[in-house]
């Protein structure tokens with residue numbers, strides 16, 4: 015009997031396809047066909063194929079959705095459909111692929127696809143059509159007037175008559191075969207096409223979580239968050255003739271609760287669009303409507319009206335400026351393990367198993383059974399996340415489950431770049447996916463629905479939102495890696511015309527004018543550091559001046575200002591920085607200020623300088639005491655204060671712009687790098703200001719955190735926490751060649767009013783909250799190979815190239831990776847007298863998105879000729895995301911330090 019039915023349906027489906035094909039070759043031309051300006055470019059880029067099948071059960075069946083149903087279906091309003099859109103991006107030139115990347119989107123007028131259904135179908139389409147798992151996206155409209163195909167639900171939770179359970183199983187089985195065929199037919203139908211994206215809005219979705227005295231209940235809440243966007247993917251043939259419309263909306267498809275099969279508003283919207291555009295396939299893809307209901311609801315008339323409103327939304331989108339989609343098509347499908355709340359104990363469950371509420375009772379019985387059979391109740395859920403990126407033009411995210419609207423709103427806000435389309439109800443509709451907010455508020459979507467789904471024992475843990483969002487970011491970033499440089503990032507060397515330039519530390523900054531300011535160091539006693547500026551727009555380097563001259567010491571025959579060892583800080587159009595000595599002598603294995611050669615006077619001391627970006631003039635502000643260089647500096651831009659640490663002894667100095675006053679607060683860590691034995695301490699390379707109270711924080715080699723207090727003009731130790739963490743390693747702070755427990759580089763992160771920093775040798779990222787005060791170790795910021803090897807960085811001091819990107823939330827870090835020669839890891843010296851980089855490097859760019867908590871190693875960096883940048887200890891991120899640093903460059907047998915740029919590779 016079932017066989018007859020399925021055969022009948024197949025014939026019906028074939029008729030439908032025939033109609034579709036016939037109409038696709040008709041002569042209907044859209045009025046805006048000419049607006050596809052990029053048509054000639056996109057024409058060869060895509061192929062699209064379509065197929066459609068009726069999936070209405072032939073006879074009465076139990077209906078899905080609404081636990082309160084008491085009887086099977088009674089007839090139909092219209093047919094239920096499944097439709098498939100196959101897309102193929104033509105092979106990228108030069109990749110040698112015979113076939114482009116394929117994505118088949120299947121939409122259906124059904125409650126949802128269970129995970130077992132998807133898994134089996136994934137295998138079927140892989141075997142039969144070589145479609146990869148990430149190339150299959152299933153989306154259900156979530157109509158509550160369709161058949162029950164979730165056999166687990168039919169058998170476990172509801173008292174369905176046995177023949178209904180059997181029907182449900184058979185329907186599900188046949189549906190799988192039918193959808194597999196559908197995918198095959200859509201692939202067969204692939205033909206050249208143009209794709210474009212546009213969107214409009216529709217207003218009938220209303221938030222359905224209303225706060226009452228009894229907590230959150232399901233009732234219209236006009237003040238709750240909504241997502242009224244109607245995203246549309248438009249498929250045209252190469253002549254601009256419309257073939258298909260894939261559109262989305264974030265709203266429960268639950269206007270109706272009667273006993274006739276019906277696609278509800280989504281079914282009507284598709285019907286109206288197909289009537290208005292004969293021969294065109296209209297496909298509905300559910301959005302994040304887990305906590306959204308159509309309003310008003312409950313009558314067929316309202317379902318039609320909402321369908322009309324959504325169809326009108328699609329028509330409105332078609333009038334908007336289309337965004338032609340270009341390739342490549344990048345697909346990703348991954349599982350993230352979500353955490354569930356702790357389950358109740360056996361006693362609580364036994365008690366719950368006595369409940370008068372049958373759903374509560376059964377849920378407790380299920381858990382007790384699981385406890386008995388497996389010894390424990392599962393507290394995780396394997397959650398599917400799918401991402402399809404259409405070049406730089408559109409990102410489609412497919413999330414599993416009944417996703418609440420917060421996910422759509424958050425992802426659209428967080429993912430920079432092309433338009434973002436977030437679909438829910440994809441691939442596995444196992445229950446609700448609350449956000450952290452919804453979970454905290456409670457109610458049906460947070461926990462109530464679990465009793466009816468029975469797929470998870472307990473509600474999600476609050477980590478659910480961040481785990482899903484992080485996975486999406488990860489997959490999007492993965493797709494953003496340029497396929498042309500799979501082996502790493504390409505660096506470009508610039509020539510500043512300063513052949514003597516030696517290894518440079520810090521001495522960089524991006525000006526508010528978008529230009530990159532930097533100083534190149536020297537180790538000569540007579541030719542000092544030079545300052546430059548690179549204009550990315552004009553691609554030109556300008557020599558701004560000689561630093562020694564800027565300090566007024568040009569003809570003084572003193573040892574020159576050889577370095578700028580600090581970063582530039584901008585305030586009122588001026589860049590503030592400090593100068594340092596570059597000419598050294600090694601005395602008793604230790605680096606000291608160079609002994610002046612015949613006819614030269616000793617180094618006079620480092621200066622605080624200002625450079626005016628408009629007038630191109632320097633101003634000499636003050637000179638450090640005791641003839642020491644300025645090793646570290648930062649600025650309190652609010653209060654007009656410069657703070658510095660001198661080298662080698664480590665005097666803490668401050669300079670007040672208004673009072674033009676320099677004050678020396680004395681040595682902060684024994685005798686610093688001037689000391690011997692017990693009195694030796696490596697000095698901190700990074701000072702950081704809390705703009706709130708004007709405190710300036712830094713560390714000692716012993717791991718103490720010190721605070722300069724603006725209010726009392728003195729230095730005190732920060733009590734309660736320090737930098738002596740096991741993860742950072744074990745150091746003898748009295749021995750040179752490492753930074754000890756000092757932090758290496760830091761930044762102030764205003765949104766959280768905390769310091770983010772990196773411990774150099776271990777490469778651990780940490781967060782220091784001066785209010786608590788507390789140091790929290792976050793993640794290893796080293797390269798992925800270093801993380802995997804479990805070893806510290808190649809450079810025993812660690813790396814200084816650590817800065818926030820232009821988005822104000824992504825830390826960019828230039829760090830090393832292990833070096834292998836003939837398969838063996840090369841270990842450098844365990845320590846160095848000068849704290850210099852060990853030369854041989856495996857430079858990587860690593861980013862850490864603070865908001866998303868997301869670490870990314872963007873890969874190793876190479877020059878075009880295959881050489882590697884080395885001695886890298888600076889960073890500036892340009893306005894377009896290009897990363898700049900100073901590196902050794904060898905050209906025609908000569909090595910110098912100079913500016914290099916690394917093209918932006920992420921959003």
Ligand SMILES: [Zn+2]
Pocket residue numbers: 156266416
């Ligand atoms: Zn639902």
